[in-house]
Amino acid sequence: MVGRTSAPPSGAKPLTKLFMLLMAAALCLGLMPIAPAWADEPAPDAPAPQAAEQTVTLTVLAGTTTDYTTGVTTYNTWVNKKYAFKEGATVEDLLNAAVEAGDLKAYDAPESSYGGKYVGSITSAKGIDLKNWNSDDFSVSLYWSYYENGAYGQGDCAIDHRELKAGTNYQLAWNKYSSADDNLTSADWDAYYEKHPVAGESADTVTLSLVAGSKSDPDTYEMLPVIWLNKAYQRADVLAVAKERDANATLDTITLEDLLNTAVKAGDIKSYAAPEGTYGKAVESITSKEGVKMAKWDSADFSVSLYWASYRDGGYGGATLDKELLKGANAFQFAWTIYSSANAPADAAAWAAYYQDNPPAAAGSDAVLPGGEEPVEPPTSEHPATGVSQAAVGSLMTGIVASYAGTSDPWVVMSLAALDRDEGADLDAFYAEALAQAKDPGFDPTALQRSIIALTAAGYDARALADSPAARAAGDFDAIAALGSRVSGSTLPNARMAALWAYASGDYAVPADAALSKDALIASVLADQQPGGGFALSGAEANADMTAMAISALAPYRDNPEVRNAVNRALVALKGIQLPTGGFADNDGLPNACSTAFAVIALCAAGIDPATEWAVESGATPFSALLAYGLQDNSGFAFEAGGDRDGNATEQGLRALVAYRGLKAAGANGDYNLYAQAREGGVTIPSAEGQEPPKQEQPQPQPEAPADGDKAGAGSAKGTPLAPTGDAAPAGAAAVVALAAAAAGAVALRRREVA
Numbered sequence: 001m002v003g004r005t006s007a008p009p010s011g012a013k014p015l016t017k018l019f020m021l022l023m024a025a026a027l028c029l030g031l032m033p034i035a036p037a038w039a040d041e042p043a044p045d046a047p048a049p050q051a052a053e054q055t056v057t058l059t060v061l062a063g064t065t066t067d068y069t070t071g072v073t074t075y076n077t078w079v080n081k082k083y084a085f086k087e088g089a090t091v092e093d094l095l096n097a098a099v100e101a102g103d104l105k106a107y108d109a110p111e112s113s114y115g116g117k118y119v120g121s122i123t124s125a126k127g128i129d130l131k132n133w134n135s136d137d138f139s140v141s142l143y144w145s146y147y148e149n150g151a152y153g154q155g156d157c158a159i160d161h162r163e164l165k166a167g168t169n170y171q172l173a174w175n176k177y178s179s180a181d182d183n184l185t186s187a188d189w190d191a192y193y194e195k196h197p198v199a200g201e202s203a204d205t206v207t208l209s210l211v212a213g214s215k216s217d218p219d220t221y222e223m224l225p226v227i228w229l230n231k232a233y234q235r236a237d238v239l240a241v242a243k244e245r246d247a248n249a250t251l252d253t254i255t256l257e258d259l260l261n262t263a264v265k266a267g268d269i270k271s272y273a274a275p276e277g278t279y280g281k282a283v284e285s286i287t288s289k290e291g292v293k294m295a296k297w298d299s300a301d302f303s304v305s306l307y308w309a310s311y312r313d314g315g316y317g318g319a320t321l322d323k324e325l326l327k328g329a330n331a332f333q334f335a336w337t338i339y340s341s342a343n344a345p346a347d348a349a350a351w352a353a354y355y356q357d358n359p360p361a362a363a364g365s366d367a368v369l370p371g372g373e374e375p376v377e378p379p380t381s382e383h384p385a386t387g388v389s390q391a392a393v394g395s396l397m398t399g400i401v402a403s404y405a406g407t408s409d410p411w412v413v414m415s416l417a418a419l420d421r422d423e424g425a426d427l428d429a430f431y432a433e434a435l436a437q438a439k440d441p442g443f444d445p446t447a448l449q450r451s452i453i454a455l456t457a458a459g460y461d462a463r464a465l466a467d468s469p470a471a472r473a474a475g476d477f478d479a480i481a482a483l484g485s486r487v488s489g490s491t492l493p494n495a496r497m498a499a500l501w502a503y504a505s506g507d508y509a510v511p512a513d514a515a516l517s518k519d520a521l522i523a524s525v526l527a528d529q530q531p532g533g534g535f536a537l538s539g540a541e542a543n544a545d546m547t548a549m550a551i552s553a554l555a556p557y558r559d560n561p562e563v564r565n566a567v568n569r570a571l572v573a574l575k576g577i578q579l580p581t582g583g584f585a586d587n588d589g590l591p592n593a594c595s596t597a598f599a600v601i602a603l604c605a606a607g608i609d610p611a612t613e614w615a616v617e618s619g620a621t622p623f624s625a626l627l628a629y630g631l632q633d634n635s636g637f638a639f640e641a642g643g644d645r646d647g648n649a650t651e652q653g654l655r656a657l658v659a660y661r662g663l664k665a666a667g668a669n670g671d672y673n674l675y676a677q678a679r680e681g682g683v684t685i686p687s688a689e690g691q692e693p694p695k696q697e698q699p700q701p702q703p704e705a706p707a708d709g710d711k712a713g714a715g716s717a718k719g720t721p722l723a724p725t726g727d728a729a730p731a732g733a734a735a736v737v738a739l740a741a742a743a744a745g746a747v748a749l750r751r752r753e754v755a
Contacts, residue, residue, distance in 0.1 A: 205234055
């Protein structure tokens with residue numbers, strides 16, 4: 001599309017998609033010659049450099065990270081360093097030197113049928129592996145692109161054929177190919193309409209443009225928009241269609257939904273789908289009048305998304321179909337769009353700017369790693385806590401548990417299982433729903449993890465699941481194997497954290513063929529930690545929810561000094577954003593029960609009592625702040641102070657209450673990871689008088705699995721006594737919110753249609 005942000009620089013000759021696919025291996029992983037090298041090379045008659053000056057630079061960039069609060073995008077640098085070399089050495093030797101120096105852990109470059117070796121995967125020094133990948137229909141590709149001095153590799157660029165030249169920058173960047181556009185700007189749309197004007201526009205019309213990505217002109221190689229619709233509609237005609245839906249509709253109330261319905265009725269498009277979401281209706285698919293359907297799609301690891309982005313007068317849309325009014329707008333646009341963090345510098349100038357901000361390390365220097373940090377201790381309380389009433393805790397827990405009779409919600413079932421009260425849930429419906437979400441997570445990158453955690457807590461083995469009770473003995477679906485294949489280094493941070501909880505929920509071993517080993521998964525979470533110790537789904541400021549989730553995910557692995565220091569740094573960051581009320585706020589600064597609940601769960605996972613520690617000047621603690629959101633009738637929690645019962649706040653608040661009671665049972669110096677230990681049961685609710693229930697003799701677990709294979713305990717039999725966590729206890733991972741919206745939130749500001 002003219003003006004698309006991912007377009008090659010002037011003078012480029014990108015190949016067609018088909019040619020890209022056929023020539024991927026032959027032409028340097030499908031790359032096209034675009035721009036001349038920008039770095040000066042020695043003139044042919046220049047004197048030969050001294051041996052000490054025989055160095056080259058290797059730069060490996062693993063995509064980008066965007067701070068959506070500021071719009072600033074930075075490259076994830078794995079290697080940026082000079083290496084000395086001997087005459088005759090190749091790029092293959094350069095990569096081997098990086099591995100030998102510990103700057104990379106490994107790489108794979110199989111022999112191509114066209115001759116020579118081409119990079120297929122690279123593993124960072126911290127164990128994060130990115131492998132070349134194609135979608136089933138080859139409409140999207142992720143791959144390691146090769147450059148020399150900022151220009152795409154040209155000619156024979158097999159790494160074992162390419163001899164090193166002194167002073168050259170050799171670059172590998174994680175990149176993407178797709179016919180879908182990157183997010184477009186108002187300038188892009190201005191350029192589009194300049195080339196493709198709309199006839200008949202007036203104050204009485206509204207324009208609808210649908211652009212289904214781009215294609216390459218086979219003669220000129222110019223990237224052209226695939227135009228499905230570019231038409232002005234009379235507002236009166238839109239109103240007539242709207243009245244079929246709402247007889248009281250007026251020109252002031254007609255919406256974007258009505259405009260699309262008008263296009264369908266006119267035969268300009270065949271159909272569209274816009275299911276109701278949390279915030280309203282968002283376009284999920286559009287079918288052209290020729291019958292070509294493009295539907296929203298996410299890769300298995302959620303590192304790539306294709307979707308219909310909507311715009312209002314060229315600016316990114318801000319409302320859903322049923323809420324976007326046509327009043328005051330001249331045109332609406334939809335563009336088939338790709339989201340991925342696999343982005344390379346666009347041209348030689350972009351590479352030059354990268355090096356200006358990131359000069360290469362000197363030859364012979366150690367790899368740039370986050371190690372060597374001074375040990376950090378977790379924060380302590382500076383004020384005495386006022387304490388909480390266990391009777392109030394008991395009454396609130398009793399009321400909430402009663403409200404969940406017959407529930408099939410996975411998170412609630414998990415909490416009830418920890419309390420040995422899951423018999424009050426509809427376990428058949430729960431199992432069916434959890435299994436369905438595990439098999440098909442849809443657009444929720446944490447659905448599989450949530451299903452594993454809840455099913456395990458309820459006593460099922462996530463490695464052996466089946467649609468019918470009779471088939472569960474054989475178990476035809478292995479959710480753990482599915483998790484291993486779906487979570488990669490490109491997966492969103494909260495989904496990788498949730499994978500740690502899921503593996504720990506039943507002491508499940510990470511599959512040998514998983515995209516990320518346990519160590520690599522932990523390393524990928526550590527790599528997301530901000531310099532100040534906090535975590536965020538996006539942005540440079542620590543977010544309470546994400547920081548708490550990271551603490552919960554990493555806490556079981558604190559026997560590793562690097563992990564222990566990371567957890568302590570995260571605790572310091574979390575304490576630093578605690579409110580004067582003792583609680584926590586969301587990204588918008590709104591104090592709320594959910595963010596406070598996440599913090600309570602994280603503190604319990606770290607062995608910190610949220611009711612007696614981290615007291616603020618008033619004596620309030622995270623736990624007392626959470627209780628302040630409890631409703632007077634003990635039916636649940638409000639999201640914010642003074643509000644009504646909120647479903648999310650009540651469910652997440654119950655999790656926090658269970659985690660707190662689990663910590664109380666663990667005793668001094670213990671900790672409690674709800675998601676790892678829920679399967680053990682044994683958590684109690686204090687009586688209305690605040691008394692602890694009498695301890696009951698618990699049956700010893702039987703070594704044999706149930707005869708029908710219906711509930712195969714994965715690592716610990718349900719109903720055994722609650723064990724303190726720590727080195728001798730089962731490893732645990734704590735809670736994450738059921739954040740389907742936040743899971744897509746890494747791009748929420750850029751992907752409005754994800755509800």
